[in-house]
Amino acid sequence: xxxxxxxxxxxxxxxxxxxxxxxxxxxxxxxxxxxxxxxxxxxxxxxxxxxxxxxxxxxxxxxxxxxxxxxxxxxxxxxxxxxxxxxxxxxxxxxxxxxxxxxxxxxxxxxxxxxxxxxxxxxxxxxxxxxxxxxxxxxxxxxxxxxxxxxxxxxxxxxxxxxxxxxxxxxxxxxxxxxxxxxxxxxxxxxxxxxxxxxxxxxxxxxxxxxxxxxxxxxxxxxxxxxxxxxxxxxxxxxxxxxxxxxxxxxxxxxxxxxxxxxxxxxxxxxxxxxxxxxxxxxxxxxxxxx
Amino acid sequence: xxxxxxxxxxxxxxxxxxxxxxxxxxxxxxxxxxxxxxxxxxxxxxxxxxxxxxxxxxxxxxxxxxxxxxxxxxxxxxxxxxxxxxxxxxxxxxxxxxxxxxxxxxxxxxxxxxxxxxxxxxxxxxxxxxxxxxxxxxxxxxxxxxxxxxxxxxxxxxxxxxxxxxxxxxxxxxxxxxxxxxxxxxxxxxxxxxxxxxxxxxxxxxxxxxxxxxxxxxxxxxxxxxxxxxxxxxxxxxxxxxxxxxxxxxxxxxxxxxxxxxxxxxxxxxxxxxxxxxxxxxxxxxxxxxxxxxxxxxxxxxxxxxxxxxxxxxxxxxxxxxxxxxxxxxxxxxxxxxxxxxxxxxxxxxxxxxxxxxxxxxxxxxxxxxxxxxxxxxxxxxxxxxxxxxxxxxxxxxxxxxxxxxxxxxxxxxxxxxxxxxxxxxxxxxxxxxxxxxxxxxxxxxxxxxxxxxxxxxxxxxxxxxxxxxxxxxxxxxxxxxxxxxxx
Ligand code: SF4
Ligand code: SF4
Numbered sequence: 001x002x003x004x005x006x007x008x009x010x011x012x013x014x015x016x017x018x019x020x021x022x023x024x025x026x027x028x029x030x031x032x033x034x035x036x037x038x039x040x041x042x043x044x045x046x047x048x049x050x051x052x053x054x055x056x057x058x059x060x061x062x063x064x065x066x067x068x069x070x071x072x073x074x075x076x077x078x079x080x081x082x083x084x085x086x087x088x089x090x091x092x093x094x095x096x097x098x099x100x101x102x103x104x105x106x107x108x109x110x111x112x113x114x115x116x117x118x119x120x121x122x123x124x125x126x127x128x129x130x131x132x133x134x135x136x137x138x139x140x141x142x143x144x145x146x147x148x149x150x151x152x153x154x155x156x157x158x159x160x161x162x163x164x165x166x167x168x169x170x171x172x173x174x175x176x177x178x179x180x181x182x183x184x185x186x187x188x189x190x191x192x193x194x195x196x197x198x199x200x201x202x203x204x205x206x207x208x209x210x211x212x213x214x215x216x217x218x219x220x221x222x223x224x225x226x227x228x229x230x231x232x233x234x235x236x237x238x239x240x241x242x243x244x245x246x247x248x249x250x251x252x253x254x255x256x257x258x259x260x261x262x263x264x265x266x267x268x269x270x271x272x273x274x275x276x277x278x279x280x281x282x283x284x285x286x287x288x289x290x291x
Numbered sequence: 292x293x294x295x296x297x298x299x300x301x302x303x304x305x306x307x308x309x310x311x312x313x314x315x316x317x318x319x320x321x322x323x324x325x326x327x328x329x330x331x332x333x334x335x336x337x338x339x340x341x342x343x344x345x346x347x348x349x350x351x352x353x354x355x356x357x358x359x360x361x362x363x364x365x366x367x368x369x370x371x372x373x374x375x376x377x378x379x380x381x382x383x384x385x386x387x388x389x390x391x392x393x394x395x396x397x398x399x400x401x402x403x404x405x406x407x408x409x410x411x412x413x414x415x416x417x418x419x420x421x422x423x424x425x426x427x428x429x430x431x432x433x434x435x436x437x438x439x440x441x442x443x444x445x446x447x448x449x450x451x452x453x454x455x456x457x458x459x460x461x462x463x464x465x466x467x468x469x470x471x472x473x474x475x476x477x478x479x480x481x482x483x484x485x486x487x488x489x490x491x492x493x494x495x496x497x498x499x500x501x502x503x504x505x506x507x508x509x510x511x512x513x514x515x516x517x518x519x520x521x522x523x524x525x526x527x528x529x530x531x532x533x534x535x536x537x538x539x540x541x542x543x544x545x546x547x548x549x550x551x552x553x554x555x556x557x558x559x560x561x562x563x564x565x566x567x568x569x570x571x572x573x574x575x576x577x578x579x580x581x582x583x584x585x586x587x588x589x590x591x592x593x594x595x596x597x598x599x600x601x602x603x604x605x606x607x608x609x610x611x612x613x614x615x616x617x618x619x620x621x622x623x624x625x626x627x628x629x630x631x632x633x634x635x636x637x638x639x640x641x642x643x644x645x646x647x648x649x650x651x652x653x654x655x656x657x658x659x660x661x662x663x664x665x666x667x668x669x670x671x672x673x674x675x676x677x678x679x680x681x682x683x684x685x686x687x688x689x690x691x692x693x694x695x696x697x698x699x700x701x702x703x704x705x706x707x708x709x710x711x712x713x714x715x716x717x718x719x720x721x722x723x724x725x726x727x728x729x730x731x732x733x734x735x736x737x738x739x740x741x742x743x744x745x746x747x748x749x750x751x752x753x754x755x756x757x758x759x760x761x762x763x764x765x766x767x768x769x770x771x772x773x774x775x776x777x778x779x
Binding site: 102105109128139 | 671673715742
């Protein structure tokens with residue numbers, strides 16, 4: 001800092017900057033030299049940084065830096081390392097049968113950990129982070145399964161989905177009895193009450209149970225089976241238990257019967273590798289509802 | 292005031308001067324005597340422990356580290372002889388810190404800053420570095436002369452400087468090296484380090500500690516105590532009038548004059564002191580102060596001035612301890628012709644000792660009775676409860692079992708709470724229905740998924756406490772944890 005040759009303030013023995021506000025003058029108190037040098041060094045450092053590391057965006061790319069370093073590339077390396085570290089464990093997972101995985105505490109822990117992460121990334125948007133489900137999306141913690149709750153069945157559902165368009169997907173849907181004109185509105189109300197009665201829910205006053213049974217036998221037994229016990233081949237739910245995918249109140253049942261239902265579960269084969277799907281099946285099975 | 296003035300023409304009123312007094316290099320002289328011997332002894336003990344402790348072995352059985360003192364960061368374990376601490380037990384270090392702090396207070400109320408003078412790492416390593424300096428460059432006078440010499444670049448002088456710094460760096464390097472040995476099996480790490488196969492982080496730490504030791508003990512020395520360390524300020528607030536501090540007993544020191552003059556004056560019946568103004572006490576002081584000016588912030592209570600003055604007193608045939616560990620109360624009592632009194636047992640020292648005993652005792656008690664089996668339970672949050680097809684209700688929990696012992700355990704899990712509940716551990720085949728059993732390998736934790744199901748009719752309440760018991764079926768050792776059973 002060059003010596004300011006302007007005014008001199010006799011009281012403090014220092015120069016002023018020459019700036020004055022309402023008669024108050026500013027003393028020239030320069031920063032300590034080491035401070036200023038440090039400041040300039042940071043600028044030099046920053047310039048070095050720009051040159052050495054990727055920094056400047058160009059129109060369609062960016063400067064790559066002299067070191068050829070990028071966080072993206074180093075992330076790829078780290079991920080590859082991780083794969084090597086985990087390689088034999090994942091290979092063991094891929095090699096073991098589903099039942100064996102559940103019997104081996106180490107493999108089970110690995111599959112659950114892996115499955116949980118993958119589930120969170122892929123399945124949680126529909127089934128919820130803890131697989132608690134939502135209206136129309138099954139709760140995977142309970143023991144009620146549309147397409148079957150054994151390890152193999154769960155794995156199959158994950159692989160191929162339901163009504164997913166995959167060649168091996170689960171097919172079967174709830175018809176729209178009202179919309180298609182198969183049942184009259186009052187018949188729908190009657191059969192809805194019959195279905196409620198199946199699982200012990202109260203029914204509307206004055207509803208005709210015999211008529212309900214007849215309508216059910218003619219239209220619903222084909223899929224839901226005698227007595228409404230359901231059929232996992234077709235994904236037809238058990239209507240006698242306490243678990244309802246869309247709801248058990250009369251209005252919801254009327255809507256279901258008249259409009260039909262056909263929820264879609266995507267197929268994950270091809271999007272996730274077999275070992276990962278296996279891990280996910282084990283994870284879902286271990287949530288507690290698996291058969 | 293508006294005309295230009297040359298600042299050099301003005302006499303400043305002082306506020307333009309430098310903010311700090313320039314550092315004056317201290318050249319402590321070697322001295323021998325009681326306190327110097329104590330210092331050598333303590334230095335040997337402290338450094339001996341520091342440098343060699345990592346090599347002490349302790350048999351913990353197969354597969355466990357055999358190093359007596361080991362901070363095993365990758366596995367989150369701390370080993371201290373027969374004690375093994377888990378991350379869940381870091382609170383023991385809190386206890387240790389309390390004991391250490393109160394012990395410092397206790398030392399302070401008994402003997403002032405004796406920690407600083409004898410045990411503080413800064414003092415110990417500075418003392419080592421001074422010893423090296425004295426050995427290579429000579430004692431106080433020689434060093435002063437050499438530093439002042441206008442022609443310092445003689446080959447002899449250069450080789451001296453190089454030798455001194457090499458030894459310093461070697462000590463500093465050894466200091467950093469010993470540090471990393473506490474974090475890894477010492478003999479293995481030494482082998483790896485010398486063959487340049489050691490982990491990078493070890494070399495980095497050795498580098499950092501080599502640099503700081505060299506800098507702090509070689510250059511900063513007493514400035515660390517005077518300017519950087521907060522303890523002098525804190526201890527000044529903690530001390531009291533009974534604490535024994537290195538004190539110049541002015542009651543028998545004044546007035547100061549040479550031996551010959553003193554004799555003459557005494558013959559004339561004049562009052563003279565024992566101090567012969569020889570400045571020996573100042574020459575040996577590692578912080579470069581004159582203790583005869585009274586208690587000072589810089590004094591680290593090392594007692595070297597006592598040794599120096601004792602030597603002088605012996606030579607001139609006067610009683611020793613013109614400087615000694617004492618306090619002002621006793622100086623006044625002596626002046627009044629009364630016998631000095633020393634009160635080590637005072638409210639303050641008793642209270643400090645009691646705290647140390649209480650905290651220490653509590654730590655030993657908890658350490659001796661701590662369970663080597665532990666269980667933590669975490670309730671599933673999403674969903675908190677699941678209704679099954681038959682209407683029964685199930686809650687899921689994540690159970691973490693900790694087996695801190697050196698043997699594998701077979702653990703049985705029971706739950707008590709709502710009536711008629713059944714429990715199931717995912718992946719566990721149990722011989723006894725409703726009593727899952729799992730093997731937990733030694734020195735490890737296991738995370739389990741535990742399902743608790745209660746029949747529909749038993750759940751009238753929204754939330755019922757449920758208690759989980761884990762039992763080592765071999766040894767009967769048990770632990771338990773409580774959570775809630777929630778209805779949807
Ligand atoms: S005054 Fe005496 S006790 Fe205090 S630091 Fe100096 S030599 Fe040590
Ligand atoms: S060493 Fe003793 S005699 Fe010499 S100046 Fe110090 S107090 Fe006085």
